[in-house]
Amino acid sequence: MADDALFRALADVSRRRLLDRLHVRNGQTLVELCEGLRMTRQAVTKHLAVLHAANLVTWQRVGRTKRHYLNPVPLHEIAERWIRKFERRRLSALSALKKHLEGDNR
Amino acid sequence: MSTASANRFVYVTYIRTTPQQLWAALTSADFTRQYWMGMRVEAEWRPGGSWRLLKPDGTLADAGEIIECEPGKRLVIRWRHEMTPELKAEGWSQCTMDLEPVGNAVKLTVTHRMEREGGRFIAAVAGGWPQVLSNLKSLLETGSTLLPTRY
Numbered sequence: 001m002a003d004d005a006l007f008r009a010l011a012d013v014s015r016r017r018l019l020d021r022l023h024v025r026n027g028q029t030l031v032e033l034c035e036g037l038r039m040t041r042q043a044v045t046k047h048l049a050v051l052h053a054a055n056l057v058t059w060q061r062v063g064r065t066k067r068h069y070l071n072p073v074p075l076h077e078i079a080e081r082w083i084r085k086f087e088r089r090r091l092s093a094l095s096a097l098k099k100h101l102e103g104d105n106r
Numbered sequence: 107m108s109t110a111s112a113n114r115f116v117y118v119t120y121i122r123t124t125p126q127q128l129w130a131a132l133t134s135a136d137f138t139r140q141y142w143m144g145m146r147v148e149a150e151w152r153p154g155g156s157w158r159l160l161k162p163d164g165t166l167a168d169a170g171e172i173i174e175c176e177p178g179k180r181l182v183i184r185w186r187h188e189m190t191p192e193l194k195a196e197g198w199s200q201c202t203m204d205l206e207p208v209g210n211a212v213k214l215t216v217t218h219r220m221e222r223e224g225g226r227f228i229a230a231v232a233g234g235w236p237q238v239l240s241n242l243k244s245l246l247e248t249g250s251t252l253l254p255t256r257y
């Protein structure tokens with residue numbers, strides 16, 4: 001399931017940190033992403049592969065460099081799938097409550 | 107080196123559909139208005155043809171020219187904002203849409219880039235794409251407009 005890969009990818013602080021770094025500056029190379037991190041380059045490469053498999057990070061060759069891009073589309077998809085749904089339920093519960101209370105006053 | 111990369115955004119979504127259906131969704135005005143914030147696309151779908159994105163009230167939002175047009179595969183648009191003078195003054199961007207079949211889905215890659223550095227237009231358009239693509243996916247996978255409902 002694509003959702004499983006997505007939630008698994010997000011369930012790791014190092015991977016979330018890499019996403020944050022791309023959010024601050026999109027299109028970084030592996031060397032740039034490794035700067036200032038207390039992780040080996042191999043570890044960063046592994047994390048990027050998991051993020052790529054979950055479609056949260058994509059890469060493109062720009063000139064002679066391989067650049068990494070944050071792909072927020074799957075996050076919008078889970079927001080649609082999960083968050084909006086619960087908001088709707090909460091809103092309809094509130095509107096039912098409102099109707100009930102207002103109904104009592106009339 | 108790093109500033110140039112900030113002028114490029116790459117978005118990927120996998121949609122359970124066919125390249126033909128996805129192409130129709132990207133190039134038909136009746137379809138775009140359902141997932142693209144009400145916008146209608148109008149174009150002459152051939153290299154050198156004009157391309158326009160219109161708001162629901164008919165205002166011209168963006169305009170440009172088709173650079174490459176391979177139905178079901180690849181679309182490249184030279185794209186400029188037309189409504190807000192400051193954003194229009196930032197000049198041309200280029201948007202590439204690549205469609206690639208993967209199993210029973212199509213991988214859609216949207217690359218939007220601008221030569222100019224530090225532009226507000228590219229940031230604005232980049233902010234809008236994830237929502238548009240997520241709407242497009244849910245419309246194609248669950249909507250009944252073009253496709254039969256699958257669930």
